Amino acid sequence: EDQVTQSPEALRLQEGESSSLNCSYTVSGLRGLFWYRQDPGKGPEFLFTLYSAGEEKEKERLKATLTKKESFLHITAPKPEDSATYLCAVQAWNDYKLSFGAGTTVTVRA
Amino acid sequence: GAVVSQHPSRVICKSGTSVKIECRSLDFQATTMFWYRQFPKQSLMLMATSNEGSKATYEQGVEKDKFLINHASLTLSTLTVTSAHPEDSSFYICSAIRENTEAFFGQGTRLTVV
Numbered sequence: 001e002d003q004v005t006q007s008p009e010a011l012r013l014q015e016g017e018s019s020s021l022n023c024s025y026t027v028s029g030l031r032g033l034f035w036y037r038q039d040p041g042k043g044p045e046f047l048f049t050l051y052s053a054g055e056e057k058e059k060e061r062l063k064a065t066l067t068k069k070e071s072f073l074h075i076t077a078p079k080p081e082d083s084a085t086y087l088c089a090v091q092a093w094n095d096y097k098l099s100f101g102a103g104t105t106v107t108v109r110a
Numbered sequence: 111g112a113v114v115s116q117h118p119s120r121v122i123c124k125s126g127t128s129v130k131i132e133c134r135s136l137d138f139q140a141t142t143m144f145w146y147r148q149f150p151k152q153s154l155m156l157m158a159t160s161n162e163g164s165k166a167t168y169e170q171g172v173e174k175d176k177f178l179i180n181h182a183s184l185t186l187s188t189l190t191v192t193s194a195h196p197e198d199s200s201f202y203i204c205s206a207i208r209e210n211t212e213a214f215f216g217q218g219t220r221l222t223v224v
Contacts, residue, residue, distance in 0.1 A: 031211065032211055034213065036215070041201075041218070041220065042217060042218060043114075043116065043215035043216050043217045043218040044154070044203070044205075044215045045215070046212065046213075046214055046215070049211065049212055087153065089213075091213075096142050096144075096159075096211075096213075097156060097159060098144070098156075098205070098213055100153045100154050101153065102152070102153045103153050
């Protein structure tokens with residue numbers, strides 16, 4: 001069974017204080033690893049898809065990396081508007097379903 | 111990014127009535143859509159996989175007669191909560207698969223059963 005574990009559960013940052021979120025996974029053949037941002041009362045917003053170990057993707061202050069066992073989401077010099085819950089999910093090669101982690105709630109204080 | 115529209119965003123219904131939630135992929139065709147349920151401060155729980163032109167596949171523990179799913183076209187899937195009860199109150203979210211890989215989500219529907 002596919003498993004996704006995210007850490008930490010919650011992260012409180014000062015504006016400008018860079019940090020990283022972790023997503024550890026086990027899957028029977030990875031098709032893709034996804035990162036989403038979710039604001040309260042909204043659906044998840046797509047951020048990145050990573051397909052193979054060593055791959056990196058960037059978007060504004062966010063950078064996602066992937067190894068064979070985990071993925072990191074780096075937030076560089078965060079701003080209050082980066083406050084949200086960040087969800088990691090994996091998709092196995094033989095299925096389109098996404099298995100989600102519990103998420104990391106990030107709060108950035110001005 | 112791709113757009114998935116979910117309607118309504120909020121609905122309040124009386125116990126015993128049925129509620130239909132629509133999920134549309136606006137700028138791509140989706141042969142596969144998913145329906146999730148999310149409880150407060152928890153992650154998304156997959157309820158069922160909706161395939162265009164065929165019966166939905168339900169996850170273990172999800173009542174298929176209570177949560178009716180129809181995927182009649184490549185851009186529309188519907189979830190009907192039948193004979194709703196207060197315990198069905200939740201946040202329901204759909205997603206659509208684009209180009210067999212990327213999953214995009216709707217805005218979610220907050221269902222309150224009174």
